[in-house]
Amino acid sequence: MSGKVVLHYFDGRGKMESIRWLLAAAGVEFDEVLLTKREQYEKMLKDGDLVFQQVPLVEIDGMKLVQTKAILNYIAGKYNLYGKDVSERAMIDVYSEGLRDLMEMMMILPFTPPEKKEAQLKTIQDRATGRYLPAYEKALAGSQFLVGGKMSCADVHLIEATLMLQEKFPAIISSFPNVKAFQGRMKAVPAISKFLQPGSKRKPQPDDVYVKTVMSVLNMQLPVQ
CATH class of the missing domain: 1.20.1050.10 (Glutathione S-transferase Yfyf (Class Pi); Chain A, domain 2)
Incomplete structure (x- = not known):
């Protein structure tokens, strides 16, 4: 693996939270780039990182993956959490x-x-x-x-x-x-117990700050989830 996994998303749950959970269950450390400004999102668009103009975005194994299901399936398959056949x-x-x-x-x-x-x-x-x-x-x-x-x-x-x-x-x-x-x-x-402890990268319930940040960064142009 080329470097640590990096998650690009808001400082909140949304569609990224299931990805955080799965990485944590697999015992995989990850970093986060938190989106707080519209300019960050626009740069990702300009750089061609967001194939469908949507986050989450996950950097893993030299790839920049989008689409939540594709990301989850890749992680599950890589870390033996996707069945035997x-x-x-x-x-x-x-x-x-x-x-x-x-x-x-x-x-x-x-x-x-x-x-x-x-x-x-x-x-x-x-x-x-x-x-x-x-x-x-x-x-x-x-x-x-x-x-x-x-x-x-x-x-x-x-x-x-x-x-x-x-x-x-x-x-x-x-x-x-x-x-x-x-x-x-x-x-x-053990890995899940660790993720449930205070101070982990598990996000709390969404608050007004999270909602306002999402609306501001996305400029109310994309579906918000």
Whole structure:
């Protein structure tokens, strides 16, 4: 690997947070270039770094990768978190995509008008308890991990998602014993335990400063997530 992994994004969660989680779970150290000014973003565009004019951008192995799913799949494949064959990878993708759908609903909350936030929270809670958590509860029945009896990127996404849900709905996994036990096991994984400690590169819940920075840097021209 040519140098340390470098993440280019805002000082907040967004779509980069799952990448931070996956790198941390793989035990990979990374640096961050935090976007705080419009000029930084414009330079990235001018330099041709953003193929689709969107962040996140990750420098890894001499490449400048964009598109969240492509970045996550590369990291998962490189660090043996992507199953043993195409069949396992397909199921890992199924579970990962479901979690991304759920987490993206939560990502847009900070950018949701105040009068619509309560309805959005209700939708998230209903979808989580009625659609997503039951699927993961079933998948974890009799198994420590979602696919193949070994930790994959889907498991890392699941603990990230459940912790995000609990920030808004503290008791939400109490009716899903397999998911709750899974979360406890994942928290005990040394690399993940380290990432959950104060002072790690895990980002806190988005605040007004994060929202204003994103809107300013993107000049409200791109979808914000």
